[in-house]
Amino acid sequence: MKKMIELSNVSKSFHSLKVIKKLNINVKEGEVVSLVGPSGCGKTTTLRMIAGLERSEGQIKRDFNHPAFIFQEPRLLPWKTVLDNILFVLFDRISSQDKMVKIATYYLKLMAIDQFGGYYPAQLSGGMRKRVAIARALAIEPDLILMDEPFSDIDFPLRLLIIDHLDEILKKEGKTVLYVTHDIREALLVSHRLYILTNKPMQVKEELFIQRNLRKRGIENSDFHELEKHVIEILKEESLKEFFKE
Amino acid sequence: MKIMMRNGYKFLGIIFLFILWEFLSFIYPPILIPSIERVFSSLIDLMISLEFWKDLGYTLGRVLVGFGLSLLIGSVLGLLAGFSKKIYEVIKPIFTVVESIPPIIWIIFAVIWFGLGHMPVIFAIMSIVTPIIFINFAQGVMDIDPDLIEMARAFSVKRSTELRHLYLPSITGYFFSSLSIGLGFTWRVVIMAEFIGSMTGIGNKINWAMLNLTTDQVFAYTLFIVSLGMLIEFLLVKPLSNYSQKWKSR
Numbered sequence: 001m002k003k004m005i006e007l008s009n010v011s012k013s014f015h016s017l018k019v020i021k022k023l024n025i026n027v028k029e030g031e032v033v034s035l036v037g038p039s040g041c042g043k044t045t046t047l048r049m050i051a052g053l054e055r056s057e058g059q060i061k062r063d064f065n066h067p068a069f070i071f072q073e074p075r076l077l078p079w080k081t082v083l084d085n086i087l088f089v090l091f092d093r094i095s096s097q098d099k100m101v102k103i104a105t106y107y108l109k110l111m112a113i114d115q116f117g118g119y120y121p122a123q124l125s126g127g128m129r130k131r132v133a134i135a136r137a138l139a140i141e142p143d144l145i146l147m148d149e150p151f152s153d154i155d156f157p158l159r160l161l162i163i164d165h166l167d168e169i170l171k172k173e174g175k176t177v178l179y180v181t182h183d184i185r186e187a188l189l190v191s192h193r194l195y196i197l198t199n200k201p202m203q204v205k206e207e208l209f210i211q212r213n214l215r216k217r218g219i220e221n222s223d224f225h226e227l228e229k230h231v232i233e234i235l236k237e238e239s240l241k242e243f244f245k246e
Numbered sequence: 247m248k249i250m251m252r253n254g255y256k257f258l259g260i261i262f263l264f265i266l267w268e269f270l271s272f273i274y275p276p277i278l279i280p281s282i283e284r285v286f287s288s289l290i291d292l293m294i295s296l297e298f299w300k301d302l303g304y305t306l307g308r309v310l311v312g313f314g315l316s317l318l319i320g321s322v323l324g325l326l327a328g329f330s331k332k333i334y335e336v337i338k339p340i341f342t343v344v345e346s347i348p349p350i351i352w353i354i355f356a357v358i359w360f361g362l363g364h365m366p367v368i369f370a371i372m373s374i375v376t377p378i379i380f381i382n383f384a385q386g387v388m389d390i391d392p393d394l395i396e397m398a399r400a401f402s403v404k405r406s407t408e409l410r411h412l413y414l415p416s417i418t419g420y421f422f423s424s425l426s427i428g429l430g431f432t433w434r435v436v437i438m439a440e441f442i443g444s445m446t447g448i449g450n451k452i453n454w455a456m457l458n459l460t461t462d463q464v465f466a467y468t469l470f471i472v473s474l475g476m477l478i479e480f481l482l483v484k485p486l487s488n489y490s491q492k493w494k495s496r
Contacts, residue, residue, distance in 0.1 A: 069400035
């Protein structure tokens with residue numbers, strides 16, 4: 001499998017503060033890889049560097065053509081309807097209006113939100129807006145999806161539903177995903193591989209491979225809990241470092 | 247029903263003004279405050295004369311040219327200043343100075359420089375309205391949500407698509423607000439400028455009516471101009487603004 005992203009000794013500083021120090025990670029085609037780490041350790045910055053929204057030192061190999069970004073906030077255009085928000089990212093890619101609408105409707109349907117195509121974002125709930133943002137990302141038929149804690153402000157039961165649904169779509173469409181979250185359970189449920197990150201300056205603390213059957217059996221499984229506990233312990237340790245730094 | 251009630255209250259205020267006017271006309275002589283009937287009859291007399299429409303044509307023409315030029319210059323400079331902090335820093339103090347000079351001074355300068363005619367009026371409108379348009383446009387661009395711009399970049403949206411679907415709708419509210427405020431000022435300034443700096447137009451006719459002590463005509467011209475300004479605002483600017491901002495009411 002080809003590596004779609006490879007970061008070699010990537011560093012990043014904001015003024016004099018070193019946020020990321022010699023980071024080495026990769027994402028292979030068809031994989032869902034998660035970055036988990038303490039809050040504010042530099043996960044989002046890493047995603048932004050990969051998307052080219054932030055400068056960096058070191059080497060980032062990008063072997064993808066159509067990346068899509070799902071931000072923490074839905075970032076929908078408030079003056080456009082749900083359908084028009086999807087069309088906004090398709091205008092420059094597809095010339096036929098009919099085809100554009102067909103694609104947008106298909107992905108809205110996939111996220112079970114097609115009946116709200118004529119609604120404005122302000123008329124939707126937080127969870128629905130997130131689903132629109134996901135549909136928008138899928139609509140450009142990306143070869144790589146970068147996700148930045150997209151479900152952070154949705155309650156857990158709804159989050160599980162959306163994640164299950166998204167997991168199915170990703171599997172069916174064979175998408176490659178780099179997923180940033182501080183929710184360990186979420187990361188374990190969706191990922192093939194997980195990078196546990198240290199506090200600032202951020203580095204890889206541990207790389208975990210998650211077996212498919214473990215993900216399938218999910219949160220009722222005792223092995224799942226063991227793994228979850230292991231990750232929590234590491235992150236707790238890392239978060240404590242920040243506390244006692246002074 | 248609620249909307250009807252709200253509009254009803256607005257009309258109530260205007261009806262109160264008319265009652266007050268009529269009441270005062272009973273107390274004071276017509277040369278100070280003419281009655282409503284007198285003013286309306288005077289207005290009808292004026293409106294059947296060709297001269298009235300000629301003067302209105304002059305006034306409207308000046309409004310159109312003065313406001314149009316202000317819109318053009320103010321919007322172009324405002325957009326540039328919105329995109330570049332440096333340009334904003336350079337232009338803003340110039341407009342602050344221009345804005346703080348009273349309109350009457352601009353009219354006097356214009357009469358000195360260009361003589362009586364169209365120019366003092368157009369110049370006065372531009373000196374007041376251009377800074378308003380400029381600041382609204384600059385603020386509109388500066389207030390565009392940077393998260394949305396970043397989203398568009400992350401999805402590799404072309405600059406032209408970004409301009410049409412992101413920048414333009416973002417500043418629509420500011421555009422209509424500058425249109426509404428600018429037009430309001432234009433009506434006020436155009437009459438004053440014609441009063442002092444022109445031999446034609448409604449403002450000049452108000453000057454003559456004042457000199458001839460025909461106060462009913464002063465009132466009639468004023469009533470006509472105020473009604474015209476309000477009609478343009480409520481029948482054109484407001485509906486267009488509401489249409490373009492309909493997503494906000496959802």
